[in-house]
Amino acid sequence: MLKRTHYCGNIRSDHVGRAVVVCGWVKSYRDHGNLVFIDLRDRQGLVQLVFDPQTQPEIHKIARDIRCEWVIAAGGRIRRRSEGMENPKMPTGEIELAVDQLEILNKARTPPFEVDDAESVNEELRLTNRYIDLRRPRMQDIIRLRHRTAKLVRDYFDENGFWEIETPMLGKSTPEGARDFLVPSRLYKGAFYALPQSPQLFKQILMVSGVDRYFQIVRCFRDEDPRADRQAEFTQIDVEMSFVDSEDVMKVNEGMVARVFKEILGVEVPLPVRRMSYAESVNDYGIDRPDLRFDMKLKDITDIAAQSSFKVFSSVAEKGGIVKGLCAPQANRFSRSDIEKGLAGFVADYGAKGLAWFKVAPAEAGDRLQLNSSIAKFFTADRQAQIIERFGAKDDDLILLVADTEAVANKALAPLRVKLGADLGLYDEGQFEFVWVVDFPLFEWNEDNKRYDSLHHPFTSPIADDMGKLDTDPGDILSQAYDLVVNGSEIGGGSIRIHDANVQAKVFDLLNISRRQAQQRFGFFLKALEYGAPPHGGIAFGLDRMVMLLVGTDNIRDVIAFPKTQRGQCLLTAAPGDVDQAQLDELNLRVQKHSHQPRTGDE
RNA sequence: GGGGCCGUAGCUCAACUGGUUAGAGCAUCGGACUGUCGAUCCGAAGGUUGAGGGUUCGAGUCCCUUCGGCCUCGCCA
Numbered sequence: 001m002l003k004r005t006h007y008c009g010n011i012r013s014d015h016v017g018r019a020v021v022v023c024g025w026v027k028s029y030r031d032h033g034n035l036v037f038i039d040l041r042d043r044q045g046l047v048q049l050v051f052d053p054q055t056q057p058e059i060h061k062i063a064r065d066i067r068c069e070w071v072i073a074a075g076g077r078i079r080r081r082s083e084g085m086e087n088p089k090m091p092t093g094e095i096e097l098a099v100d101q102l103e104i105l106n107k108a109r110t111p112p113f114e115v116d117d118a119e120s121v122n123e124e125l126r127l128t129n130r131y132i133d134l135r136r137p138r139m140q141d142i143i144r145l146r147h148r149t150a151k152l153v154r155d156y157f158d159e160n161g162f163w164e165i166e167t168p169m170l171g172k173s174t175p176e177g178a179r180d181f182l183v184p185s186r187l188y189k190g191a192f193y194a195l196p197q198s199p200q201l202f203k204q205i206l207m208v209s210g211v212d213r214y215f216q217i218v219r220c221f222r223d224e225d226p227r228a229d230r231q232a233e234f235t236q237i238d239v240e241m242s243f244v245d246s247e248d249v250m251k252v253n254e255g256m257v258a259r260v261f262k263e264i265l266g267v268e269v270p271l272p273v274r275r276m277s278y279a280e281s282v283n284d285y286g287i288d289r290p291d292l293r294f295d296m297k298l299k300d301i302t303d304i305a306a307q308s309s310f311k312v313f314s315s316v317a318e319k320g321g322i323v324k325g326l327c328a329p330q331a332n333r334f335s336r337s338d339i340e341k342g343l344a345g346f347v348a349d350y351g352a353k354g355l356a357w358f359k360v361a362p363a364e365a366g367d368r369l370q371l372n373s374s375i376a377k378f379f380t381a382d383r384q385a386q387i388i389e390r391f392g393a394k395d396d397d398l399i400l401l402v403a404d405t406e407a408v409a410n411k412a413l414a415p416l417r418v419k420l421g422a423d424l425g426l427y428d429e430g431q432f433e434f435v436w437v438v439d440f441p442l443f444e445w446n447e448d449n450k451r452y453d454s455l456h457h458p459f460t461s462p463i464a465d466d467m468g469k470l471d472t473d474p475g476d477i478l479s480q481a482y483d484l485v486v487n488g489s490e491i492g493g494g495s496i497r498i499h500d501a502n503v504q505a506k507v508f509d510l511l512n513i514s515r516r517q518a519q520q521r522f523g524f525f526l527k528a529l530e531y532g533a534p535p536h537g538g539i540a541f542g543l544d545r546m547v548m549l550l551v552g553t554d555n556i557r558d559v560i561a562f563p564k565t566q567r568g569q570c571l572l573t574a575a576p577g578d579v580d581q582a583q584l585d586e587l588n589l590r591v592q593k594h595s596h597q598p599r600t601g602d603e
Numbered sequence: 604g605g606g607g608c609c610g611u612a613g614c615u616c617a618a619c620u621g622g623u624u625a626g627a628g629c630a631u632c633g634g635a636c637u638g639u640c641g642a643u644c645c646g647a648a649g650g651u652u653g654a655g656g657g658u659u660c661g662a663g664u665c666c667c668u669u670c671g672g673c674c675u676c677g678c679c680a
Contacts, residue, residue: 028640028641028642030638030639030640030642030643031636031639031642032636032637032638032639032642032643033635033636033637034636034637034638035637035638035639036639037638037639037640037642039640046640048639048640050638050639067631068630081638082638084638085638085639085640087639087640089640090640093640110613110630110631111613111614111630112613112614113613113614113615113630114613114614114629114630116641117614117615117629117630118614120614120615121614121615122610122614122615122672122673123672123673124610124671124672124673125613125614127672174680176680177679177680178678178679178680179678179679197679197680200680222679223679224678224679225677225678225679226679227674227675227679228673228674228675230679232679349606349607349675349676350676351676453680454680455680456680457680458680459680460680511680565671565672565673566672566673566674567671567672569671571672
């Protein structure tokens with residue numbers, strides 16, 4: 001077998017005159033009757049091979065039969081292309097390989113889709129034939145970038161004294177949070193392991209163990225419905241530190257993120273990353289992960305709306321709801337139907353019952369601005385002026401308002417703001433705006449179950465000043481949690497943990513987890529806290545989402561080599577699949593009902 | 604669990620209101636061709652219109668069921 005000396009894509013004009021051997025896949029062949037050209041592809045790129053019947057008649061004859069995606073090795077001398085024959089479109093376009101040795105290493109069936117066209121091909125087909133899809137330069141760039149990111153992360157944490165420690169994949173189900181993936185135990189009939197939703201308790205126990213600084217790039221599993229940016233199986237950069245406060249954790253980790261963005265994209269992240277309180281974020285952006293690439297803040301106009309003669313607004317205000325909205329700059333071009341069908345339909349998905357609107361335009365007399373809309377008549381000139389002033393609205397702007405409970409209004413307006421930001425082109429692609437969101441409430445009241453839920457998770461520590469409120473005013477407690485948000489996407493979140501067993505017990509009480517339940521689920525952990533737990537805290541980043549941002553895709557499947565579909569299937573292997581009766585017997589399991597067979601890969 | 608979009612040749616798409624033998628480009632196969640690079644030119648082959656049922660003289664098109672993909676609400680401490 002010919003042994004490779006160079007990658008195709010790495011050859012440059014410095015190699016002219018050099019004898020080389022390249023290996024790869026045939027990207028295309030051009031047979032001119034006389035000369036045959038083959039573009040050979042490997043992970044580094046393409047190089048042009050030339051087969052000349054005058055000098056190498058035997059090899060030329062073989063080359064004529066070669067087809068796309070065949071695997072070949074070719075040896076020969078690199079030569080400069082003659083004048084006018086260079087191809088400036090390819091990095092190797094100044095040179096070519098005059099082949100005098102050729103080996104066909106493997107033939108290939110005609111691929112189910114053309115590698116060059118894969119961008120426009122049905123994703124289903126790409127996933128079923130992932131090995132072909134992954135040959136595409138774009139996909140290899142992403143895979144390489146993901147590798148480099150992971151490497152940078154490891155190097156960074158290593159330099160900062162962190163140890164990478166593996167934690168179990170087969171763990172104990174703790175039925176808080178997301179649905180677990182379960183693994184039946186053979187040795188203990190009727191008992192199950194759970195795949196980790198995160199290594200949360202293990203990393204805290206490592207702090208109790210005196211490890212001091214831990215990180216891990218780790219697979220996590222949550223059996224919930226996937227989304228464009230969510231897979232049931234995903235990868236976390238998991239971090240935990242001892243003897244630290246929030247600032248220490250944020251400092252180390254924003255350093256990691258800044259290093260990654262600098263090295264991968266050349267983007268300078270200004271440090272320290274700005275901080276914003278949860279309250280400010282929800283108030284101005286309607287959500288705890290603000291997209292700061294553009295302004296267009298939400299404004300509450302309940303006070304003005306309450307005095308209007310517009311019944312929808314005044315009655316919402318009376319019932320304790322709010323009237324809140326945003327002012328879309330230069331959005332005058334939206335037609336009434338765009339707004340009342342398109343945008344109102346959009347917010348309806350989030351539970352908003354309606355979307356009121358005003359177009360801002362100069363009044364007929366004078367240079368004042370006024371509001372135009374079917375409901376403008378319910379607002380006196382004064383109130384219109386107040387609204388215009390509240391939003392800082394200008395001529396040709398469009399004001400959009402939702403009147404509802406505060407929760408619904410925010411839930412609808414936040415995505416509307418993001419959508420309009422994109423539709424109106426209010427930011428540049430390639431712009432990154434980082435923010436730490438801090439001062440989260442520790443709990444939120446769960447009206448359905450009449451109890452508190454953790455906003456972050458049950459191991460999050462209250463801020464020191466609020467410890468006393470655990471007994472008196474739990475809803476008012478702030479936590480020591482922090483989320484790192486980029487362009488409206490949460491890429492990481494963490495907290496300083498509770499290291500005092502008594503405080504932890506109190507929190508479980510408030511979450512309506514009984515002592516007995518707490519013992520059952522977390523007993524091992526509570527016990528660990530009693531044996532000298534240091535103050536500690538940490539964070540976890542979604543590696544997949546980080547890579548999505550770095551490569552600029554909104555499809556998480558693009559950054560995972562072998563992803564699953566929205567119904568949790570691997571189209572390449574057809575997992576999940578049936579198992580033998582013998583396997584079930586050994587596990588003491590009986591299947592009650594079969595759903596339809598997942599399909600069996602291709603054919 | 605709910606809502607939306609989609610499924611026609613290997614791939615990407617077309618086929619007006621239901622109406623001849625379901626078309627095109629790319630890929631494939633055969634041939635031609637003296638330097639191409641999305642090669643070009645000539646020719647050929649390629650279809651259970653995702654599956655099943657129904658309405659109709661007649662269904663890719665209408666109706667029902669079902670399978671699958673994507674987006675989304677719920678869900679995701």
